[in-house]
Amino acid sequence: QKEVEQDPGPLSVPEGAIVSLNCTYSNSAFQYFMWYRQYSRKGPELLMYTYSSGNKEDGRFTAQVDKSSKYISLFIRDSQPSDSATYLCAISGYSSASKIIFGSGTRLSIRP
């Protein structure tokens, strides 16, 4: 079993729609949960960073962590064509020397 599993997509939605992206993880000891966005031929960049269960909101983006279910989500409201990218979940932190592990990424396309 992979340590983190991500819905592969691709996902195509119309502009203005609400997007839901999801990942599950296997080790309940993971403490840090991140979402990265990667545009074509670029390195990923951090979008959201959380370390506890619950919701964290930043503008049109909301990150949700459910540690009891080992499930993390990213919601995008009022999606824009500029949101078209690959979204990668990442987890870390069951020890101070823990590496950061990424999901396989979901390719998202927002249709104008």
Added chain:
Amino acid sequence: GAGVSQSPSNKVTEKGKDVELRCDPISGHTALYWYRQRLGQGLEFLIYFQGNSAPDKSGLPSDRFSAERTGESVSTLTIQRTQQEDSAVYLCASSLRPSGELFFGEGSRLTVL
């Protein structure tokens, strides 16, 4: 520099040759990662350096792969006797602290013919 710098940005090599990829992290960042990203895929963890601790090499796919880091500075990823399946983008990232925000370079795109 202002960001993570990787070189070369593109490398085409013949099967069986050795290649060396370089990463120059953000100054002061103690953590450094190498990931591999095949076309249309996610990031595959290769190796993690944290300060002066022994690196986590658990992601290296074979003994043809090795990496070094000089203190908290430059890192090189070496692939010996390259194979076609090694073709991918190799991404380097650095972070100020363990499990902190990763800052990625633009990647080194390796093509093995």
